Amino acid sequence: MKQLTLQPIRGVQGEIRLPGSKSMSNRVLLLAALAEGTTQVRNLLESDDTSHMLNALSILGAGIKYSDDGAYCEVKGLGGAFPESEATLFLGNSGTTMRSLCAAICAGKGRYTLTGEPRMLERPIGDLVDALRQVGAQIEYTGAEGCPPLDITACGLAGGTVSIRGNISSQYLTGMLMAAPMSLAPLTIEVEGELVSKPYIDMTIDVMCRFGIEVERSGYEWFRLPGNQAFRSPGSILVEGDASSASYFLSAGAIGGGTVRVNGVGDDSIQGDVAHAKVLEQMGANVSSGPDWIEISRGELTGIDADLNHIPDAAMTVAVTALFAKGKTTIRNVHNWRVKETDRLSAMATELRKVGASVVEGEDYIEITPPQKIQPAVIDTYNDHRMAMCFSLAALGDASITINDP
Numbered sequence: 001m002k003q004l005t006l007q008p009i010r011g012v013q014g015e016i017r018l019p020g021s022k023s024m025s026n027r028v029l030l031l032a033a034l035a036e037g038t039t040q041v042r043n044l045l046e047s048d049d050t051s052h053m054l055n056a057l058s059i060l061g062a063g064i065k066y067s068d069d070g071a072y073c074e075v076k077g078l079g080g081a082f083p084e085s086e087a088t089l090f091l092g093n094s095g096t097t098m099r100s101l102c103a104a105i106c107a108g109k110g111r112y113t114l115t116g117e118p119r120m121l122e123r124p125i126g127d128l129v130d131a132l133r134q135v136g137a138q139i140e141y142t143g144a145e146g147c148p149p150l151d152i153t154a155c156g157l158a159g160g161t162v163s164i165r166g167n168i169s170s171q172y173l174t175g176m177l178m179a180a181p182m183s184l185a186p187l188t189i190e191v192e193g194e195l196v197s198k199p200y201i202d203m204t205i206d207v208m209c210r211f212g213i214e215v216e217r218s219g220y221e222w223f224r225l226p227g228n229q230a231f232r233s234p235g236s237i238l239v240e241g242d243a244s245s246a247s248y249f250l251s252a253g254a255i256g257g258g259t260v261r262v263n264g265v266g267d268d269s270i271q272g273d274v275a276h277a278k279v280l281e282q283m284g285a286n287v288s289s290g291p292d293w294i295e296i297s298r299g300e301l302t303g304i305d306a307d308l309n310h311i312p313d314a315a316m317t318v319a320v321t322a323l324f325a326k327g328k329t330t331i332r333n334v335h336n337w338r339v340k341e342t343d344r345l346s347a348m349a350t351e352l353r354k355v356g357a358s359v360v361e362g363e364d365y366i367e368i369t370p371p372q373k374i375q376p377a378v379i380d381t382y383n384d385h386r387m388a389m390c391f392s393l394a395a396l397g398d399a400s401i402t403i404n405d406p
């Protein structure tokens, strides 16, 4: 196993341009593949999750190539649902790919197996499968009930009304929304109970709108879409910088002193995770922003008690930032951390204790009391990119931090 040791970092300042948003990249790729016309996607993220989406889309028939200078990725759309074929698609541990492709595939024809890394086979998808079955999808579990692998016999989606639970992941609703225009008649999607991670739904609808599909909605309660519609390519689309990735740099600025500026996301962003800067401001950091940039510098940081359900990914960065705040920080309403790349509530509690914090791990919250002084530690990352990225910040505490499997 590789390790990365970070020597104590004494102060940070500087400016970066962010890589493309994972969430926006994967939405744009899928809709571009289904759309009429060719889309040039700029600032596409290069990552495991986007490579699983790209690979699956090319197996499903979309034409994908990079421009000679690498400036954009060109996606030649299919002009409708995926054409009839048979394929096994390996989707790694990418929730956005698994959930959105599952729904989109059901709108077409053919026989498909969707599978992934061992952890993906433990991540729930039953709420999406139940909803898709209401509109005629034929999906079987071949492993554990309620999780991938899935065997799908795609035969199109009927219209009508479908009800979907949203209390575990918003990605199920995102999947239904992006498949809905391909249904055979208008579709109304009703959300049953509480919906988590709400800003991701606004992002989904924003991207769909750029591909020519209007969604009628009542808040996060119901959504109505016309059937038999094709997405239309906007020609060219710029993927915003990744707001979740921005959170590590912004926290570094809030903790470490000098001014840090991230370019590529700001006030005009469609990503909910830009609200991470607001949380840092609430903790005492100095924040300013423009349409596509955010700048931050240190203030006296104080612990907060906050419901961070709306920013589940950046909330992990807040948890590590809490090591540098005065007093206790409580992060509430993050029960679905337990079903992501790893059980993030348990992993976070274990690793924060290694650097000396006192931690209470609740069923759906975490309470962090910082140590007098951050202890040098070897951090396990549980095959979770965000564990690696957010614990790098602990090296700002005058301690050397080794990250396992960085």
Ligand SMILES: O=C(O)C1=C[C@@H](OP(=O)(O)O)[C@@H](O)[C@H](O)C1
Pocket: 022, 023, 024, 095, 096, 168, 169, 170, 171, 174, 196, 197, 200, 312, 313, 336
């Ligand atoms: O729709 C998306 O792009 C995402 C939604 C969130 O998941 P949940 O809705 O499962 O919380 C988030 O954690 C994930 O990284 C990306």
Ligand SMILES: C=C(OP(=O)(O)O)C(=O)O
Pocket: 049, 093, 094, 095, 096, 097, 313, 340, 341, 386
């Ligand atoms: C939860 C995440 O990803 P996904 O659900 O898309 O696998 C993440 O990137 O933090």
